[in-house]
Amino acid sequence: MLLRHTTDKIIEREALTVNPAKTCQPVGAMYAALGIHGCLPHSHGSQGCCSYHRSVLTRHYKEPVMAATSSFTEGSSVFGGQANLLQAINTIFSVYNPDVIAVHSTCLSETIGDDLTQIIAKAKEEGNVPNGKYVFHANTPSYVGSHVTGYANMVTAMVKTFSMKSSTKKNQVNIISGWIEPSDMREIKRIANQMMAKIVLFPDTSDVLDAPMTGKHEFYPKGGVTIPELISTGDSKFTIGLGPLCTLDACIKLENQCKVKFDSLELPIGIQATDTFITALSRAAGVQVPDSLTDERGRLIDIIADMQKYLYGKRVALFGDPDTLVPLTEFLVALDMKPVYIVTGTPDKTFEDRMASILSTKVPEAKYKAGERADTFLLHQWIKQQGVDLLIGNTYGKYIARDENIPFVRLGFPILDRVGHSYFPMVGYAGAMNLVTKILDVIMDKIDREVPEEKVELVM
Amino acid sequence: MKTKVTMDPERWKAEVLTKYPSKVAKKRAKSIVVNEGDEVKQIQANIRTxxxxxxxxxxxxxxxxxxxLGPTRDIINLVHGPIGCSFYAWLTRRNQTLPPTPDSPNFMMYAFSTDMQDSNIVxxxxxxxxxxxxxAFEIFKPKNIGIxxxxxxxxxxxxVHAVAREMKAELGINIFGFSCEGYKGVSQSAGHHIANNGVFKHVVGLNDTPVEGKFKVNLLGEYNIGGDAFEIERIFEKIGITLISTFSGNSTIDSFEQSHHADLNMIMCHRSINYLAEMMETKFGIPWIKVNFIGADATAKSLRKIAQYFGDAGLAAKVEEVIAEEMALVAKELEPIKARTQDKTAMLFVGGSRAHHYQELFNELGMKTLSAGYEFGHRDDYEGRRVIPTIQIDADSRNIEEIHVEADPTRYRPRKTEAEIKALVAQGLQFSEYEGMMTEMGKGALVIDDISHYEMEKLVEIYQPDVFCAGIKEKYCVQKMGIPLKQLHSYDYGGPYAGFEGAVNFYKDIDMIVSTSIWKMVKAPWQKESVIEAEYAL
Incomplete structure (x- = not known):
């Protein structure tokens, strides 16, 4: 057994996390910053942070992930990291010439209390930020929240830094994207395009982290929201935030800063959440929902109706980030599956309520937990107590899946051992079709592999 | 078709440096050296990035x-800090391990963290x-916990050290801490040293129960990436060499505790583990030699060194027998592959020994190493240990503890008399010596320490190697440029590459890389024919 020391006997823990269902803030900030065109993320801390974050993002996307670091040594930890960041800004603009540097802090620079606002101002004063170029920052202490918090903080920093209200309103809707894949961001733009709704999507990692092979390494790939687009978000007529944990703060900031009203929605994963998103976008942009999207929806419903036999009543365990887990749970319930165990390491005060509203009548036996020690060790212990028919989560789930022989769908961050997640969406109706197909594939593959020979079915 | 440009390496260096601000250029200039061949030049290494x-x-x-410490299975490695550090080090280095029974402890699939919150910081x-x-003790009942x-x-x-002492007394198991904060030192290298110190102080020599075996050795600086240790273990077993402990591929704390019974320490990765070998020699009298099991010829050479050290005719005969048998298989596999790899070129930028060791494998394939460098090597890894007395100790190195070690009053036992050592040296066996990478590299090769992304792109762009070797962060940048990148930290999830079977695996993987069809399809047909576009343009 891979996880041979995991048993069904649960001993209450107050301090120890085992096999976490989260990681730390800066990686989220780095990912979000890659969704700005021409942006180089910069990690203000020890080299290891930047190296680890680049590594995990690279393994997840199998794409170049460029980012720089302040390379703290013991001296910088004692005297502060100002000199390091000033030198970094100078070196970066000389060598890598980005449009913008997005600095995020780390537990180290936060603990010693480096004032990034002041250091960046000093860099500008000293003439180390060329004309027309930008340096901005987000505070992302690793000991608060999770990678999701870091993403949210970087997105909020984008609004704070760039969104500006001019005298003329623009006939466009802001869509602030929660933590989803480049494929999902591309899908959201496709949906908006079908609806003929003019949108500004940010951050937008499509065409950044799914760049084509051309024989040239584009240090700044063609994708990403541009700075003029970001600035223009202050003139938009409305904002839709997708995934409250990642985007609500940014929505509020944008409203306060530029008086742009907003709707904070769940990520459009599954039928209902996509319905809600499309309805909201249609209203906000003042456009009709085209038949083509209604047809897509119909095709999704059709697949589910056809394959109900393999979904109905199946017990599911899932782990990941709250903004993904909530609509995903709602979708699983719509499939008449039973999401019985759910954990996220990300603290989220609204998680209990959001989950209860979905699960309390349909799956009253469900157990769910968010925050410290809501880890995959606990999830596995629950599974040991009573098994499940499906596991959904990031790559680390495969150790549980193998030990317990559970069909496993990879969804979330990071996915280190498969491709596809960055190319095929999970949002929208098309994404839901993709998701339900994956679920069916693993469940039905297991049936094919394990039923007695005389029970093998040709047609299923 | 790729057009190969031959730019004089000194010119390459000069051009690359022009991109940097003057202070940066001045500093980088000392870390970029054009190799002389016979006389080894000084390179700047192990300094701040x-x-x-x-x-x-x-x-x-x-x-x-x-x-x-990552590859050791019977210890709970508890990371004290915010969650990220534990998360990122969770299974990502591909250290394989093989517990002897289904019940043997194996915590390597687990990540343990205190998940510090802001209140803990305050x-x-x-x-x-x-x-x-x-x-952790109550749930997992480990015999060892590292913090x-x-x-x-x-x-x-x-x-953490006071906490370790207190908890060790309370729980009655071995618990020890490491002050390996990320900001110490200038790279991973400081962490290796700290780990060596901790393992030496808290583990090595704890178990005096004698170990059976005629030729008892430890292997140091082998981490069982992709199963390398399994292959080396296979060879040792075949020859009849007793491997007490590997630091730390496929290892246990139990085996570390008994490692002082070995009669020879062999170092693979000099950078990460030489401290432990030095300390074990001083305390227990175990001599160390540098070996390399990367490359079939290098493996044979290393095995002969072992036989030479023990001076046993039976062992020497067995070593020759195994080499003959294994090399016959290797040669058979290599021959058809070499026809396709001969005269191709490679560059290696990785680690603290791999950029050197893997040149052996490329040599066997008939490939030339145009450029190489370490990520966290020191000058001795480039220029050889003879330069150690001349290396200036700066503030970043000074804050890493140097343990003062003395001969153990009861357990120190010289394995060879001075006369025996002298005789072995006269025969060509070198003790406590590592020649470094540069002596073995050709004239005109570019040696670059702590290469920057910019320098890497310029190397690839100008010299267009057939294979570039580095890690995951570099992989897709280089591949986007149409050059295959072989990861030498993770082996691209293949391996083993050590020993004889490993060499064959490597030949096959490099053959695959230089023969992969997809690289030829990067351009669409209409992108190749710009003439047509011109003809039809209005």
Whole structure:
């Protein structure tokens, strides 16, 4: 057994996390910053942070992930990291010439209390930020929240830094994207395009982290929201935030800063959440929902109706980030599956309520937990107590899946051992079709592999 | 078709440096050396990375927890800090391990963390750390717990060593801490040193129960990436060499505790583990030699060194028999592949020994190494250990503890008399010596320490090697340029590459890389025919 020391006997823990269902803030900030065109993320801390974050993002996307670091040594930890960041800004603009540097802090620079606002101002004063170029920052202490918090903080920093209200309103809707894949961001733009709704999507990692092979390494790939687009978000007529944990703060900031009203929605994963998103976008942009999207929806419903036999009543365990887990749970319930165990390491005060509203009548036996020690060790212990028919989560789930022989769908961050997640969406109706197909594939593959020979079915 | 440009390496260097601000250029100039061949030039290494330059390097914690202690299975490695550090070091280095029975302890699939929160940063994390240790003990019943400090731990003043002592007394198991905060030192290298110190102080020599075996050795600096240790173990077993412990591929703390019974220490990765070999020699009298099991010829050479050291005719005969048998198989596999790899070129930028060791395998394939460098090597890894007395100790190295070691009053036992050592040296066996990478590299090769992303792109762009070897952060940048990149940290999830079977695996993988069809399809047909576009243009 891979996880041979995991048993069904649960001993209450107050301090120890085992096999976490989260990681730390800066990686989220780095990912979000890659969704700005021409942006180089910069990690203000020890080299290891930047190296680890680049590594995990690279393994997840199998794409170049460029980012720089302040390379703290013991001296910088004692005297502060100002000199390091000033030198970094100078070196970066000389060598890598980005449009913008997005600095995020780390537990180290936060603990010693480096004032990034002041250091960046000093860099500008000293003439180390060329004309027309930008340096901005987000505070992302690793000991608060999770990678999701870091993403949210970087997105909020984008609004704070760039969104500006001019005298003329623009006939466009802001869509602030929660933590989803480049494929999902591309899908959201496709949906908006079908609806003929003019949108500004940010951050937008499509065409950044799914760049084509051309024989040239584009240090700044063609994708990403541009700075003029970001600035223009202050003139938009409305904002839709997708995934409250990642985007609500940014929505509020944008409203306060530029008086742009907003709707904070769940990520459009599954039928209902996509319905809600499309309805909201249609209203906000003042456009009709085209038949083509209604047809897509119909095709999704059709697949589910056809394959109900393999979904109905199946017990599911899932782990990941709250903004993904909530609509995903709602979708699983719509499939008449039973999401019985759910954990996220990300603290989220609204998680209990959001989950209860979905699960309390349909799956009253469900157990769910968010925050410290809501880890995959606990999830596995629950599974040991009573098994499940499906596991959904990031790559680390495969150790549980193998030990317990559970069909496993990879969804979330990071996915280190498969491709596809960055190319095929999970949002929208098309994404839901993709998701339900994956679920069916693993469940039905297991049936094919394990039923007695005389029970093998040709047609299923 | 690729057009191969031959630019004089000195010119390449000069051109690359023009891109940097003058201070940066001045500093980088000392880390870029055009190899002379006969006379080894001085290279600047193990110094601070320039902020913002985009480095391959990681941190001290990564070197300590990730590299040295990561591959040991019967210990709970508890990371004291915010969650990220534990998360990123969770299974990502591909250290394989094979517990002898289904019930043997194996904690390598687990990540343990105190998941420090802001209140722990403000009020201190020692109470939480103690509680986490108690919980780990209650749930998992380990015999050993290691505590690894992350950046904030040192800053807020948590004393992990005091906590370790207290909990060791309370729980009655071995518990020890490492002050391996990420900011110490200038790279992973400091973490290796800290790990060596900790393992030596707290583990090595704890178990005096004698170990059976005629030829007893330890292998140091082998981490069982992709099963390398399994292959080396296979060869040793075949020959009849008793491997007491590997530091630390496929290892246990139990085996470390008995490692002082070995009669020879063999070092693979000099950078990460030479400290331990030195300390074991001083304390227990075990001599060390440098070996290399990367490359079939290098493996044969290393095996002969072992036979030479033990001076046993039977062992020497067995070694020759095994070499003959294995090399016959290797040669058979190599021959057809070499026809396709001969005269192709490689560049290697990785680690603290791999950029040297893997040149052996490329030599066997008939390939030329145009350029190489370490991510966290020191001058001795480039120029040889003879330069150690001349290396200036700067502030970043000075803050890493040097343990004062003396001969153990009861257990120190010289394995060879001075006369025997002298005789072996006269026969060509070198003790406590490593010649470094540069002596073995050709004239005109570019040796670059702590290469920056920019320098890497320029190397690839100008010299267009057939294979570039580095790590995951570099992989897809280089591949986007149409050049295959072989990961030498993770082997691209293949391997083993050590020993005889490993060499064959490597030949096959490089053959695959240089023969892969997809690289020829990067351009669409209409992109190749720009003439047509012109003809039809209005």
């Amino acid at each position: 320039i902020p913002g330059i985009i480095t391959q390097r990681g941190c001290t914690y990564a070197g300590c927890k990730g590299v040295v 009020f201190g994390g020692e109470i939480k750390l103690k509680q986490a240790i108690r919980e 690894f400090s992350t950046c904030p731990v040192g800053l807020i003043g948590d004393d």
